[in-house]
Amino acid sequence: MAAIPEKWDLEYDVIVVGWGAAGTAAAVTAHDLGAKVLILEKMAQGGGNTRVCGGNIIIPKGKEFLEYLDILSFKTTEPEILEVFVEEAMKNGDWIREMGADVQVFRPLEVAYPTMIAGAGFPHVRGAETVVKYNIKGTLEEGKPSERLWKFLSGLISKRGIQVLTCTPARELIRNDQGEIIGVKAEREGKVIWVKARQAVILTCGGYENDPWLKWDYLPVKPVMFLGNPGNTGDGIRMAQKIGAELWHMTRLSCLIGFKAPEYEAAFWIAFLNEGFIFVDKYGRRFVNEAGIEIHEYYRELSHFDIEKMEFPRVPLWAIFDEQTRRKGPLSRGTSGYNRDLYNWSIDNAAEIKKGWILPGNTPGELAARIGVDSQVLEATITRYNQFCRAGKDEDFGRPKEDLRALEPPFYAIQLWPALINTQGGPRRDKESRVLDPEGKPIPRLYAAGELGSIWGYLYQGACNIGEALVFGRIAGRNAAAEKCWD
Amino acid sequence: MRKKVVAERIFSIASSPERIWRLLGKVIFSSLPEMENIEILDENNFRAILRTRLLGAEMSLKVKGEVIEISPLENLVVRLSLIGPGSILEIDQRVSFVIKPMGKGETTIICEATVDKIGRLSNALFMRQIKRFAQGTFSTIEKRLRDLA
Numbered sequence: 001m002a003a004i005p006e007k008w009d010l011e012y013d014v015i016v017v018g019w020g021a022a023g024t025a026a027a028v029t030a031h032d033l034g035a036k037v038l039i040l041e042k043m044a045q046g047g048g049n050t051r052v053c054g055g056n057i058i059i060p061k062g063k064e065f066l067e068y069l070d071i072l073s074f075k076t077t078e079p080e081i082l083e084v085f086v087e088e089a090m091k092n093g094d095w096i097r098e099m100g101a102d103v104q105v106f107r108p109l110e111v112a113y114p115t116m117i118a119g120a121g122f123p124h125v126r127g128a129e130t131v132v133k134y135n136i137k138g139t140l141e142e143g144k145p146s147e148r149l150w151k152f153l154s155g156l157i158s159k160r161g162i163q164v165l166t167c168t169p170a171r172e173l174i175r176n177d178q179g180e181i182i183g184v185k186a187e188r189e190g191k192v193i194w195v196k197a198r199q200a201v202i203l204t205c206g207g208y209e210n211d212p213w214l215k216w217d218y219l220p221v222k223p224v225m226f227l228g229n230p231g232n233t234g235d236g237i238r239m240a241q242k243i244g245a246e247l248w249h250m251t252r253l254s255c256l257i258g259f260k261a262p263e264y265e266a267a268f269w270i271a272f273l274n275e276g277f278i279f280v281d282k283y284g285r286r287f288v289n290e291a292g293i294e295i296h297e298y299y300r301e302l303s304h305f306d307i308e309k310m311e312f313p314r315v316p317l318w319a320i321f322d323e324q325t326r327r328k329g330p331l332s333r334g335t336s337g338y339n340r341d342l343y344n345w346s347i348d349n350a351a352e353i354k355k356g357w358i359l360p361g362n363t364p365g366e367l368a369a370r371i372g373v374d375s376q377v378l379e380a381t382i383t384r385y386n387q388f389c390r391a392g393k394d395e396d397f398g399r400p401k402e403d404l405r406a407l408e409p410p411f412y413a414i415q416l417w418p419a420l421i422n423t424q425g426g427p428r429r430d431k432e433s434r435v436l437d438p439e440g441k442p443i444p445r446l447y448a449a450g451e452l453g454s455i456w457g458y459l460y461q462g463a464c465n466i467g468e469a470l471v472f473g474r475i476a477g478r479n480a481a482a483e484k485c486w487d
Numbered sequence: 488m489r490k491k492v493v494a495e496r497i498f499s500i501a502s503s504p505e506r507i508w509r510l511l512g513k514v515i516f517s518s519l520p521e522m523e524n525i526e527i528l529d530e531n532n533f534r535a536i537l538r539t540r541l542l543g544a545e546m547s548l549k550v551k552g553e554v555i556e557i558s559p560l561e562n563l564v565v566r567l568s569l570i571g572p573g574s575i576l577e578i579d580q581r582v583s584f585v586i587k588p589m590g591k592g593e594t595t596i597i598c599e600a601t602v603d604k605i606g607r608l609s610n611a612l613f614m615r616q617i618k619r620f621a622q623g624t625f626s627t628i629e630k631r632l633r634d635l636a
Contacts, residue, residue: 108530329525
């Protein structure tokens with residue numbers, strides 16, 4: 001733990017570490033309650049995963065949402081925390097309107113595999129009917145949903161003149177003899193800076209999607225790529241651990257499938273605009289109803305471990321698809337993901353074939369040779385799948401008949417990995433957003449919100465990370481601003 | 488120009504509105520195998536290329552689609568702008584699907600395609616084919632829904 005410096009370089013009431021949705025909600029709330037706020041952001045620009053996510057926000061339409069969450073949480077999050085979340089999430093729309101924007105209901109045409117759906121990810125669960133997703137009201141000309149969200153949130157910071165130091169990673173929390181968090185040791189332009197927090201520090205610096213060791217150690221499937229912000233390297237987790245915080249939900253994740261090109265840090269989210277595709281494992285065998293995987297829960301299907309072979313046979317997996325699917329549209333859409341602003345996937349996937357990202361084959365045998373699987377196995381897999389399509393019944397995995405279409409040559413393959421939208425773990429916190437120690441006692445003057453130690457301990461409902469970031473960001477900001485100054 | 492109905496189809500299927508709604512989006516897209524290079528821009532907007540034969544020649548039309556109304560289990564309205572090569576064809580179309588539960592496990596689907604805007608030349612040259620294409624697509628959608636429902 002860093003010693004208390006003799007001289008502070010900067011002095012503020014509240015320091016927010018990390019500038020995404022949670023950091024913004026915390027900073028704005030604390031500022032509006034009279035605190036002098038500083039945001040420390042490690043990356044050159046703010047936004048974190050918020051800037052590149054789907055951009056949807058949960059605003060439940062009834063308190064029965066609590067029942068739904070209680071079942072999804074599988075008792076990994078205390079009911080009192082879920083209660084506060086539900087109560088406050090119902091106010092998300094009011095808060096956004098109060099802040100000068102408006103919301104619109106998210107109602108997509110659910111045509112892709114996988115697709116973001118309008119309602120509950122687990123529609124059979126009690127209370128699922130209360131799930132309603134919104135995004136910031138606007139047209140396509142005003143930006144994609146996450147662009148509109150970040151424009152709105154970052155605008156709140158600039159309108160208030162809240163100071164943000166980008167390229168300034170926080171390194172350690174500073175604690176006094178009473179155990180209170182009184183500041184942050186950060187790094188700026190290669191130099192250490194000491195920033196005093198007279199009231200509190202709020203950690204909102206995301207998860208550990210881009211920390212290979214933490215992922216390898218904690219996550220149930222290995223290796224896992226990421227789709228979002230490369231700046232999420234578990235910094236908040238380490239800072240909190242150093243001062244004795246308890247961790248929770250560390251094995252939890254929100255995970256899609258992605259293609260990883262060596263020249264890009266993040267993976268590309270992959271989806272198919274047509275039924276003509278299957279997934280096969282390293283050995284060319286199908287293993288799942290490809291059309292029936294909940295969009296955030298892909299890792300559950302991929303985490304099967306083969307004890308005999310001592311490996312994850314579905315990591316990486318291969319998507320096998322045909323010409324009609326190839327021509328239907330780009331496998332990676334520009335709506336979300338960190339690579340959105342870095343690369344334009346070609347609309348007919350031809351450029352990616354040229355690059356060798358997508359491998360073609362005129363026959364199953366030719367394709368098998370390209371991807372290194374047994375040609376007889378892949379041929380048998382495709383033949384069997386095509387028989388199911390013609391019969392209108394998938395006898396192996398129950399893929400619904402509306403999602404079946406026989407694959408016709410030429411064929412294509414793309415290598416896919418589990419790819420994180422985000423991790424959910426981090427310092428444990430209570431309903432007041434206070435960070436707790438292993439005995440369940442709050443660490444004085446330390447708060448956390450957002451993806452860092454989120455409330456999602458088991459199953460995750462889409463649009464809830466942003467919803468939660470706003471809720472517990474506001475709570476953290478409110479409580480931080482209510483702390484008495486220590487000096 | 489007043490909107491002009493170019494195709495209409497009403498049919499009932501022995502299935503629930505929930506099932507029909509679940510199938511509808513997928514069936515619309517799969518009933519247009521000639522629609523390619525679909526770019527989903529956000530939940531309400533897409534762009535695509537529609538390959539079709541007009542006046543005996545193969546043509547690629549640029550399609551811009553906007554979902555202007557979507558009420559799950561009730562209706563779906565899409566505005567489509569189609570532009571042919573060299574702007575030989577420019578047309579603004581509206582396609583709607585209304586789902587009505589009829590009781591006893593029956594659901595009625597009302598499909599309607601209207602033309603909101605079309606140039607005089609396009610009207611003279613292509614209207615008959617536009618009608619035929621819309622009617623054919625609705626017929627395919629009906630058949631596919633019947634197969635799947």
